Amino acid sequence: MKTIKELESISTQIRIDVLRMINSAASGHPGGSLDCADLFAALYFGIMDVEPKNFTRAGVNEDMFFLSIGHIAPVWYSALARRGYFPVEELGTLRKMGSRLQGHPSWHSNLPGVRVASGSLGQGLSVGVGAALSKKMDKDNKLVFTLHGDGEIEEGQIWEAAMFAGANKVDNLVAIIDVNHAQIDGRTENVCDSSSLKEKFLAFKWDVLECNGNDMQELVSALQQCKEHTGKGKPVMLLMNTKMGFGVDFMEDDNGWHGKAPNDEQTQKALSQLEETLGDY
Amino acid sequence: MKEYKIIAEKDTRSGFGEGLLLAGKENENVVALCADLTPSVRMDLFQKEFPERFVEVGIAESNMISIASGMALSGKIPFVGSFAAFSTGRTYDQIRQSVAYSDTNVKIAGSHAGLTLGEDGATHQILEDLGLMKMLPNMVVINPCDYTQAKQATLAAARYQGPVYIRYGRPKVPVFLTEETPFEIGKALMLNEGKDVSIFATGHLVWQAILAAQQLEKQGMDAEVIDIHTIKPLDAEAILKSVKKTGCAVVCEEHEYNGGLGDSIAQLLVRNYPAPVEYIGVDDSFGESGKPMELMAKYGLDAEHIKLAVEKVLKRK
Numbered sequence: 001m002k003t004i005k006e007l008e009s010i011s012t013q014i015r016i017d018v019l020r021m022i023n024s025a026a027s028g029h030p031g032g033s034l035d036c037a038d039l040f041a042a043l044y045f046g047i048m049d050v051e052p053k054n055f056t057r058a059g060v061n062e063d064m065f066f067l068s069i070g071h072i073a074p075v076w077y078s079a080l081a082r083r084g085y086f087p088v089e090e091l092g093t094l095r096k097m098g099s100r101l102q103g104h105p106s107w108h109s110n111l112p113g114v115r116v117a118s119g120s121l122g123q124g125l126s127v128g129v130g131a132a133l134s135k136k137m138d139k140d141n142k143l144v145f146t147l148h149g150d151g152e153i154e155e156g157q158i159w160e161a162a163m164f165a166g167a168n169k170v171d172n173l174v175a176i177i178d179v180n181h182a183q184i185d186g187r188t189e190n191v192c193d194s195s196s197l198k199e200k201f202l203a204f205k206w207d208v209l210e211c212n213g214n215d216m217q218e219l220v221s222a223l224q225q226c227k228e229h230t231g232k233g234k235p236v237m238l239l240m241n242t243k244m245g246f247g248v249d250f251m252e253d254d255n256g257w258h259g260k261a262p263n264d265e266q267t268q269k270a271l272s273q274l275e276e277t278l279g280d281y
Numbered sequence: 282m283k284e285y286k287i288i289a290e291k292d293t294r295s296g297f298g299e300g301l302l303l304a305g306k307e308n309e310n311v312v313a314l315c316a317d318l319t320p321s322v323r324m325d326l327f328q329k330e331f332p333e334r335f336v337e338v339g340i341a342e343s344n345m346i347s348i349a350s351g352m353a354l355s356g357k358i359p360f361v362g363s364f365a366a367f368s369t370g371r372t373y374d375q376i377r378q379s380v381a382y383s384d385t386n387v388k389i390a391g392s393h394a395g396l397t398l399g400e401d402g403a404t405h406q407i408l409e410d411l412g413l414m415k416m417l418p419n420m421v422v423i424n425p426c427d428y429t430q431a432k433q434a435t436l437a438a439a440r441y442q443g444p445v446y447i448r449y450g451r452p453k454v455p456v457f458l459t460e461e462t463p464f465e466i467g468k469a470l471m472l473n474e475g476k477d478v479s480i481f482a483t484g485h486l487v488w489q490a491i492l493a494a495q496q497l498e499k500q501g502m503d504a505e506v507i508d509i510h511t512i513k514p515l516d517a518e519a520i521l522k523s524v525k526k527t528g529c530a531v532v533c534e535e536h537e538y539n540g541g542l543g544d545s546i547a548q549l550l551v552r553n554y555p556a557p558v559e560y561i562g563v564d565d566s567f568g569e570s571g572k573p574m575e576l577m578a579k580y581g582l583d584a585e586h587i588k589l590a591v592e593k594v595l596k597r598k
Contacts, residue, residue, distance in 0.1 A: 058355045066351075107383040115354055116383045120374050123347045127379055130351020130359075133336065137312075138355060157375070160344035167339075 001046050008216045009277040010082065011041035015247045016274050017078035017091055017281060023267040025095035028103070031257040032149060033075035035180050035242035038216055039147070040079035047223045049142060052084040055112040063142045064131050066116065068124020069149045069178070070104035071259065077101050080113035081281070088281040122155025124148065125175055129165050132173040143230055146175045151183030154192045159204075165235040166205030173235045174226045175206075178213065182244040182255035197239055206237045213240030214247075248273055282498050283473045285491050289428070290453040293484075294392040296431025297449045298323025301360055301390075303432070304439035305331050311358045311439055314349055316342045322362040322392040322449075346372045346387070350379035353386045358439055364398075365391025365448055366407035369414055380444045381417040388438045389414075392449040395535035396563070396580060397485055397573040399452065406568035412540015414446040415513040421445040421466060422512040424534075424542075426487035428456045430510060433464035441466055448484065450535075452573045455488045469516035475505035478591050479523040479530040483509045483542050485577075486533035486561065492584035497591055504591060515545050517553075524556050529594045533561035533587055535577070557597035559590040 002010070014037040022028035044050065048063040067076050074094060081088040086100070093099035100111040104119030116127050128146035135142060152158065165173060177197065185191045201208045207229050211222030222238055229236045244258070245251030248270040251262075262270055305311045305327050313327045314336040328335040338345040342363050349359035361368060368391045369376070380387045391410055398406045414422045421443065425431040431449055438445040445466075462470070472487070473494055482490035487508045494504040505523050509516065524530050530550070532543040543560040550556055563580050577583050 060355060064354075107385075116350055116385065117378050120378045123343075123375055123379055126344045126347030126375075127351035129344075130348035131354055132351075133348065134352045134355040134357055137333070137357075140355075157341075157343045157347070160339075160341035161347070164338060164341065164344055164348070 004216050004220065007041045007045055007220065010045055011037045011216065012274050013082065013276070013278040014041055014075060014078045016271060016276060018074045019262060019267055019270050021074045021078070021091050021094040022261045023264065024092055025261065027095060027261050028074055029071040029259045030262060031182060031244040031251065031255065032069060032072040032178060032180065034248060034251065035214065035244050035246040036072055036075050036147070036178055037247065038214055038219055039176065039240060040075050042216065042220050042223055043145060044079045044083045046220060047227065048145060055085055057115050059115065059131070060138070061140055061142055064115065064144045066124045066128045066131070066144070066146045067105060067118055068146055069121065069152050070118030073101070073103070073105050076105065082278065085113040086111065091281045121152045122157040125158050125161035128173055128175065129161050129170055132170050135172055143227065144173050146173070148175060148177045150177055150179045150181065150188050150194050150197070151191070153177065153194055162201065162204045162206065169233045170235045171231055171233050174230065174238065175235065176238045176240050178242055179239050180242045180244040182258060184255065184258050186255060201237045205234060207232070207234040208237045208239065210239045210241065213242040282475070282494055285457045287455040287457060288459070289456045291428035291456050292451060292453050293425055293428055293431035294323045294449040294451060296425065296428040297390055297392065297435050297447070298326045300432035300435025302326040302330055304436050305334065308358065308439060310356055311360065312336065312352060314338050314345050314359055314361045316340055316345050316363045316367070318363055322390060324362045342367045342372045343375045346375040347379045349387045350383060350385040358386055358388065360388045360390055362390040362392065364405055365394035365410045366405050369410040369446065370407055373413060377417060381419045384419050384443060386442055387444055389446045390449060391446065393451045394448045395450060395485070396568045396576040396582065397450050397452045397535065399573040399576065400570050402570040403567035408537045408563050408568060409540060410448060411512050411536050411542065412544070415540070415545065419444055420513065423466065423510055424448045424484040424512055425510055426484055426508055427454065427458050429458045429460060429462065430464060434510065437464060437466050450485055454485055457488060457491070464510070467511045467514045467516055469519035470508040470510060472508055473504065473506040475503040475527065477503045477527060478595060479505045479507065479527045480533065480587065480591065481507050481509050481520065481530060481542065481546055482533040483512065485535050486582060489582070489584045490533050490587055493587035493591065496584065496588055502591065509542055512542050512545060515549065517549050520546060520549060521554055524550060524554055529557045529598050531559045531561060531587060531590045531594055535582055536562055538562045538564055557594050559594040561587055561590055
């Protein structure tokens, strides 16, 4: 397990990667990618037990991760590359023709780390439930992690999966919601109020934890607690409070950066706020 | 013409139930998921034999499809079952992203397809499922014609690596194929060789095509009858070979013209060997309540209408 300082350094590098990748592609989703950078650093460099060098789709005897909000693919790709799933040089190909780094994650493009396509929202919790059921059937005691958005959970399928997982005691599953209150059409509370999430998931028979997702110490501690809460008859939910665009002052808490690429000038301005750590790809 | 006897009257969904049970015995990776229709879609046989490999999802078909794709990752072979209207139309986006595009080894069973669902009416009588499924890259689409073939197709789907959609029906219909009848995904089944017209039929219409051919024989016409159980991949070779011999075709299916087998065959012929084609199918319409065979007659999906279509297409040769 890396130290908090090391994890913070990795998350900074991931943010830098995200900005460069999206700027180079001239399209993509920086807002959620930036606010989830801390989570991806924590998951891939501390919390999850994974096999980057021997990636298999089956994920036997390792933790599995599913990104339900496929549009924040850049942050996932960066974490995967930095963790050694594929060469970091490939990050520069994001969204370009022939790239394995499709605009939204794809199994089709054969990118190590990705097991199922995502992008059409609301499906990842069900997929994670399925993978978790298989692990139970196979007596594989590793865990399944999924990541969602607080806008995404407006999709009805999320609640189908939530009801199923609670009712069927899928307790080898840790679902995380990025609660950044931002979606394309505005604040989540104005688009379709998704407040009282804790109460909602408790009512669906989940174990619910909360944390600040942009404070590495608190985040790592919460994720460790999530792991400790597995195996106790309930699926585990982490409500991760973040600010969209976290780490770049002019993007912070602004839903306008959900799916807009920074231009060259904005990218330079953003990068000047982040200290390069592991080096450019 | 070649003689076919009615061995029994059984529903194709029961062929699925039996086939699924056999597949489960053959391979322990086979698992089954259902959305609150377990006895209706005949998954209860599997459920009783392998309760630990059966998942009751509840009335949540979208969730069921995506759970199945997650289960498939570790090497399991999930069969998901519901009425065809719900296991395809309702869940199209989940099938598209988590199954077809992700190439997960999920088998989608659609029971109670078509007009022969009968009394429940148009909400449940899907006539678009074959089209929906065949449009998806990676998806194999199978529409068995009787109980025996439904069983064979289910077993074949379990052995095949990749997404498969299989369509089943509700009513008891003639069983006329035997266990010895060959079944191979993508390989059309020659039922009667003839020289005047090619009748390509799928699903419940295959038996009607045989009846039509018998009647045509009495009128001195020699019809070739071919069962196209696999809509995709289409057996282009068998179809072209037949039409090159007969010079015309009638395509019969319990489905919309749009997107059905007729579309696929017309496309194949236009590109390779243009010839007159007539269709037996439903013309841009929903179904309605009624007894299955009454509905089939009303919508022109029976031997009598096939015979008329043959007479019409022969005049266009």
